[in-house]
Each structure stands twice: as structure tokens, then as C-alpha cells.
Amino acid sequence: MENKTSKKMPDLSGFTGTTAYHKLSFFSKLKFTDGMAYLLNQVGAYWLGDIVASVQHKAKVQENSGFLVWRIVVKDGKAVVDAHWDSEEDGSYSQDKLVYSQKINYTDFPDGTFEFYQQGDVVLLKGEH
Numbered sequence: 001m002e003n004k005t006s007k008k009m010p011d012l013s014g015f016t017g018t019t020a021y022h023k024l025s026f027f028s029k030l031k032f033t034d035g036m037a038y039l040l041n042q043v044g045a046y047w048l049g050d051i052v053a054s055v056q057h058k059a060k061v062q063e064n065s066g067f068l069v070w071r072i073v074v075k076d077g078k079a080v081v082d083a084h085w086d087s088e089e090d091g092s093y094s095q096d097k098l099v100y101s102q103k104i105n106y107t108d109f110p111d112g113t114f115e116f117y118q119q120g121d122v123v124l125l126k127g128e129h
Contacts, residue, residue: 009110010042015125028053035125036116045109048072051081051102052123060099068099068118074111079104083118 015035022037024030024046030053032040040049052070055061061068064085071093072081082101084093117124 007043007108007110009112009114010039012039012125012127015128017128018124021122024049025053028056029121030056030118031122033122033124033128035128036123039125043109045107048081048109049123052083052118055083055100058100064099065118065120069093069115070118070123071113071115072109073113074107074109076111077106077108079107079109 012035015033015038018033018035020034021031022034024032024040030049032049036049040046056065061083064083068083068085069087070081070083072079080101080103082093083099084097085099086097087093088097115126117126117129119129
């Protein structure tokens with residue numbers, strides 16, 4: 001069944017660095033690059049930024065925040081948001097490297113898999129790395 005409410009992923013190819021850092025909340029130390037701020041605004045997914053910010057206190061996230069791969073997998077209006085400290089050589093992700101995971105019962109985030117990074121307190125698109 002196709003998710004009729006899903007939005008299209010905006011073109012993010014022009015983001016190769018950032019000129020500014022954006023804070024989504026006064027309560028979080030996280031900064032989002034131009035590309036991540038643009039994505040969250042275009043698809044109305046500030047909640048995704050809130051998820052990333054809200055789990056920064058967790059021990060596994062803190063221990064690995066030097067570099068994390070965040071991923072959202074969306075299918076039929078449902079999603080899983082997870083973070084891993086690294087991928088396998090074939091690009092897959094194992095439970096051994098899982099730092100955080102959360103199921104989302106409804107989203108209109110574009111279908112498919114989208115990955116982004118966290119380096120310290122900066123959240124960025126893969127192309128901005």
C-alpha cells in the first residue's frame with residue numbers, strides 16, 4: 001500500500017558544508033548545519049531533530065557521540081529512527097553497534113532510508129561531512 005501522505009525528499013545535493021549552525025531548542029547543546037535545518041524545515045520534521053536532541057543524555061549516546069550515524073527508515077507511514085556508532089564493511093548495521101532505536105507509529109517523512117551524521121554536538125547531512 002502506498003503512503004499517499006508522504007512528502008518528497010528535497011534535493012540536498014547543494015549542501016557540501018555549512019555557513020551557520022542552527023539550534024532547534026534552547027534546552028539542547030546540539031547544533032544543526034544549514035543542510036539539516038533545511039531538510040527538517042522542508043519536510044516538517046522538527047520532531048526528528050527533537051528525537052536526536054532528547055536522547056543525548058543516554059550513556060550509549062554520550063559514549064559514542066564523537067561520531068554517530070543516524071538513520072530513519074520509513075515505509076507505509078511508519079518509521080524507525082536509530083543511531084549506530086559505525087556500520088559494517090558492507091554498509092549494513094548490526095545490533096552490536098546500535099546506540100539508540102525508536103519506532104514511530106505515524107510519519108509523513110518521505111519513504112525510504114535517510115542517513116545523517118552526528119559529530120560531537122553537530123548534526124549534519126552526509127554530504128556536509
